[in-house]
Amino acid sequence: MSNPVYLALDLPQLDTARALAQKVKAHIGGVKLGLEFFCAHGHHGVHEITHLGLPVFLDLKLHDIPNTVAGAMQAIHVLEPAIVTVHASGGRAMMEDAKAAAANGTKVVAVTMLTSLDERDLERTGVSGNAHDQVMRLAELAELAGLDGIVCSGQEVGAVHKQWKDGFFVVPGLRPAGSATGDQKRVVTPRQARDDGASALVIGRPISRADNPVQAARDIEATL
Numbered sequence: 001m002s003n004p005v006y007l008a009l010d011l012p013q014l015d016t017a018r019a020l021a022q023k024v025k026a027h028i029g030g031v032k033l034g035l036e037f038f039c040a041h042g043h044h045g046v047h048e049i050t051h052l053g054l055p056v057f058l059d060l061k062l063h064d065i066p067n068t069v070a071g072a073m074q075a076i077h078v079l080e081p082a083i084v085t086v087h088a089s090g091g092r093a094m095m096e097d098a099k100a101a102a103a104n105g106t107k108v109v110a111v112t113m114l115t116s117l118d119e120r121d122l123e124r125t126g127v128s129g130n131a132h133d134q135v136m137r138l139a140e141l142a143e144l145a146g147l148d149g150i151v152c153s154g155q156e157v158g159a160v161h162k163q164w165k166d167g168f169f170v171v172p173g174l175r176p177a178g179s180a181t182g183d184q185k186r187v188v189t190p191r192q193a194r195d196d197g198a199s200a201l202v203i204g205r206p207i208s209r210a211d212n213p214v215q216a217a218r219d220i221e222a223t224l
């Protein structure tokens with residue numbers, strides 16, 4: 001089985017991001033480039049990272065009318081991303097058109113509910129009910145729209161996997177066992193997320209901010 005770890009390159013400098021990916025590339029399965037990276041470095045930046053030979057996950061979280069999102073998907077064909085994100089709350093037609101416009105080898109996955117939002121925030125946007133139900137509802141919509149999967153937390157991936165057997169599930173917010181937690185929050189390890197059905201594991205700071213990123217990536221790889 002290939003390495004499911006996508007290293008989040010949340011670094012402002014292209015050179016620093018590329019150097020980090022180059023250093024750890026033998027111990028990761030791909031890299032995740034976010035909106036910030038894409039806005040700063042554009043296609044050129046993505047090409048520079050792609051040259052390293054790793055699959056690229058473009059975390060653009062697209063959300064607009066179907067025609068515009070489809071146009072954006074077509075505009076990134078040339079980058080051959082392995083994974084691209086859209087917002088499930090953009091609706092079924094938007095997701096269908098995004099998938100139809102994506103390159104054949106690109107998985108389109110939906111962001112359900114941003115982890116920066118809580119139930120009070122949801123309510124203020126007119127959504128009643130709890131966060132879990134909202135995630136499950138949007139996951140179902142993404143499946144109906146023909147997407148490949150969703151982004152969800154390690155806490156949710158087990159439940160979502162039960163509902164959507166062949167979905168592709170991207171899980172961020174992971175902490176390797178033994179890393180400082182600093183509080184009593186339930187920690188999900190990369191291994192736990194994998195066992196619960198995660199297809200891709202997004203890991204940033206536990207590797208990028210480690211004293212020895214290569215060792216950190218190697219240690220995570222060894223647990224999987």
Ligand code: C5P
Binds near residue numbers: 008010173203206
């Ligand atoms: O925390 P870490 O540095 O590993 O985060 C890696 C990536 O996952 C970041 O790009 C961050 O935006 C994303 N993330 C997320 N949801 C979380 C935690 C992190 O989307 N709950």
